[in-house]
Amino acid sequence: MVDAPERAFPRALVAALALSAMLSPLNSTMLSVVLTPIGREFDTGDAYLTQLLVTSYLITSIVMQAPGGxxxxxxGHRHALGLGQLAFLLGSLGAFIAPSENWLGLARVVMASGGALIVPSASALLRLELPPDKRGRAFGMFGSAMALSAAIGPPLGGFIAGHFGWRATFLVNLAVLPVAAGLARVGHSLHGPSPSLRGFRFDGVGSLLLGAALTAVVVGARLEGALRWGTLAAGGAGVMAFYVWERRHPEPVVDLSLLTRPVFVAGGMVVALQNLAMYALLFELPIMLGKLDRPEPVDPGPLLGALMVSMVVASPIAGRLADHFGARPIAVSGCLSTLAGLGVLFVTPVDQTTRLIPGLVCLGLGLGLSSSPSQASAMTASPRESSGVAGALLxxxxxxxxxxxxxxxxxxxxxxxxGAVAAHDHTSALTCFGVALVGALGCALVLPGKAPPTTGTATRV
Incomplete structure (x- = not known):
């Protein structure tokens, strides 16, 4: 490895990584609006298609992160990125020409596997290719692109499917990936010496244990009653078995030493706890609005849009601020903003929809302000040689x-x-979200403050 001279902000590199990584959430949310026409063509019910195309994509995306990292x-992260792009491209092509629903499901699994290679490799390259004083800005742009792609997935998918058919939704990937690959070459940063696979012992047992445990957690979350808790308990037991195995393996699929680094753990927990509150709210609010006693159903789109747009706008700004003032003050400010926004939702009746918007904007701004500094700090705290695994864990x-x-x-x-029971449910849900956000605030306090000025340089992979 050689040191690279200090250079201007690598816009082409960041754009290449963001364009590649944003396809994973885009193809997760975009499919939700085309299940019905897919089912109509293949004469298949929505419930089966949801498991085949949505749940399998989610499980594969989660399970393959650690092996991909x-x-x-x-x-070498540049090679892993290229393999991920190729897998996503082939999966998209397979989905476009799919002659049956099962073929389409297999193509989606290939796409998710490609995404699981792309996302940790992109995070690792941002950590390795940029000096610390530029990482916040880069992760801010990266996070903004990921959030934006998830938000525009449903309307984009609906527009494309409505005008050109559901198969055309996969052409988006075929158009974006060559652009991302071209930008990566323009950036030049992806060229350099690579690590070697010589002597590498792939941790197959650890990967299977982790995959089985995470699958049990995801599936258990979708079940009900005793079956849910039994499946979740099996997932917990799988995690413990995975931990015991990893401590003994010479080449563990997950570097457990990452869990002994307070800044990495704190940054990861900020991301996890805030995602808990955000994604649950994205489901809970439409459910509550659907229970209002009104002659016409309330469209949750503008409310959720206020949340997502605020987050997308704040994320790159937060990265720049964190580069100048340190991660801790920006992330803490963001966490306080999320709590203030949640407080507005707490005291505002859900039927007064327009009065919910300021709270959702405040919540979205807080999520955007705290996410990128937390992720950048966590990646910076990880060892260089485990950057891919660190990105996968996040x-x-x-x-x-x-x-x-x-x-x-x-x-x-x-x-x-x-009525009153629904209102009580809403209050209980917001209370759970508040507990999670308070936990995120506590973790944000562990993040580093402003670093001393450096003349350091980025190091090529």
Whole structure:
């Protein structure tokens, strides 16, 4: 490895990584609006398609993160990124020409596997290619792109499917990936010496144990009653078995020493706890609005849009601020903003929809302000040689935060609740969100403050 001279902010590199990584959440949310036409063409019910195309994509995305990050650490992140882009491209092509629903499901799994290579490799390259005083800005732009892609997925998918058919939604990937690959070459930063796979012993057992445990957690979150808790308990037992195995393996799929680094753990927990509150709210608010006694249903789109747009706008700003003032003050300010926004939601009746918007804007700004400094700090705290695994762990924590939020909703919401019972459910849900956000605030206090000025340089991979 050689030191690279200090250079201007690598816009082409960041754009290449953001464009590649944003396809994973985009293809998760975009599919939700085209299940019905897919089912109509293949004469398949929505329930089966949801499991085949949505749940399998989510599980694969989560389960493959750690192996994908480990492969990047050993193969080289630029090569892992290229493999991920190729897998996503082939999966998208397979989905476009799919002759059956099962073929389409397999193509989606290939796409998710590609995304699980892309996301940790992109995070690792941002950590390795940029000096510390530019990482906040880069992770801010990266996070903004990821959030934006998730938000525009449903309207974009609906527009494309409505005008050109559901198969055309996969052409978006075929158009974006070559652009991302071209920008990566323009950036030049992706060229350099690579780690070697020589002597590498892939931790297959650890990968299977982790995959089984995470699958049990995700599936358990979607079940009910005793079956839910039994499946979640099996997932917990799987995590313990994975931990015991990893401590003994010479090449563990997850570098457990990351869990002994306070800044990494704190940054990851800020991301996880805030995702718990955000994703659960994205489901809870439309449910509550649907229970209002009104002649016409209330459209939750403008309310959720206020939340997401605020987050997208704040994220790159937060990165710049964190580069100048340190991660801790910006992340703490963001956490306080989320609590203030939640407080507005707490005291505002859900039927007064216009009065909810300021609280949602405040909440979105807080999420955007705290996310990128937390992620940048966590990645900076990770060892260089484990940057891919670190990025994978952060992505896994982000996913699991959302899954846990759905579990909590299942505990506090009642399907047939109306009137005072529904209002009580809403208050209970907001209380759970508040506890999570207070926990995120405590973790944000562990993040580093302003670093002393450096003349350091980025180091090539």
């Amino acid at each position: 480990k492969l990047g650490d050993r193969l 992505a896994t924590l982000r996913y699991l935060g959302g899954v846990l939020g759905i579990v909590l909703l299942g505990l506090v919401l009642h399907d047939d609740a109306t």
